Amino acid sequence: xxxxxxxxxxxxxxxxxxxxxxxxxxxxxxxxxxxxxxxxxxxxxxxxxxxxxxxxxxxxxxxxxxxxxxxxxxxxxxxxxxxxxxxxxxxxxxxxxxxxxxxxxxxxxxxxxxxxxxxxxxxxxxxxxxxxxxxxxxxxxxxxxxxxxxxxxxxxxxxxxxxxxxxxxxxxxxx
Numbered sequence: 001x002x003x004x005x006x007x008x009x010x011x012x013x014x015x016x017x018x019x020x021x022x023x024x025x026x027x028x029x030x031x032x033x034x035x036x037x038x039x040x041x042x043x044x045x046x047x048x049x050x051x052x053x054x055x056x057x058x059x060x061x062x063x064x065x066x067x068x069x070x071x072x073x074x075x076x077x078x079x080x081x082x083x084x085x086x087x088x089x090x091x092x093x094x095x096x097x098x099x100x101x102x103x104x105x106x107x108x109x110x111x112x113x114x115x116x117x118x119x120x121x122x123x124x125x126x127x128x129x130x131x132x133x134x135x136x137x138x139x140x141x142x143x144x145x146x147x148x149x150x151x152x153x154x155x156x157x158x159x160x161x162x163x164x165x166x167x168x169x170x171x172x173x174x175x
Contacts (some may be wrong), residue, residue, distance in 0.1 A: 005007050019174065026170045027168050036147070036160035043144035057133055061117035061126045067099035071120040080123045081105055089113070093120070100126055 009134035055062045074091065081088050081103070090104035100117040107113075117126040139148070 018062075022170045022173055026167060030167050033160040033163040033167070036156060037164050039147065040144055040157060040160070043140050047140050047144060049105060054129070054131065054133055058117065058129045061129060063098055064100050066117055066123045066127075067126060069121060071101075073125050077101070077118065077123060080125075084125075090113070093148055100131070128132065 005120055034165070071093070076087075078088055086105040086107050088103055089106050090102075092102035096103070102121045103116050103118050105116060115129050115131070116126065118130060119126060142148050145157065147156060149156065
């Protein structure tokens, strides 16, 4: 109570009490929530470009020379993989002629699963993708969602987001 009274004594004469209290709240809540909001925004920005970063990491397998002929059919790709003892479980077809196919496969005999990049024109298997960055992106997503503090972190992030919304509204009032 003493703090509020001392703040009220310091306010300017022409300023309304409501506007003054809003400016004090805006200042202190902004200082409290800004670190968490900065971390959430930074990690969200990094995670938004996950696919592009992984494609750049696998540049030699993702990018191919475009050819002036159509892509191989699914049946011909399936035959290539069946000859290798693999079954296609997922096929990602790019919308650009200079990108390779991503084929997820399983080996029924050994229960092994994996992902190959394949030239869509020739059916040549270019190799397995290097997904060593996946663990990095799991950490980035965990920081984004929970600050790596599990339940308490989720509450902290949620509270900071609510404070940020209040900051936006009080900023409009103060403006």
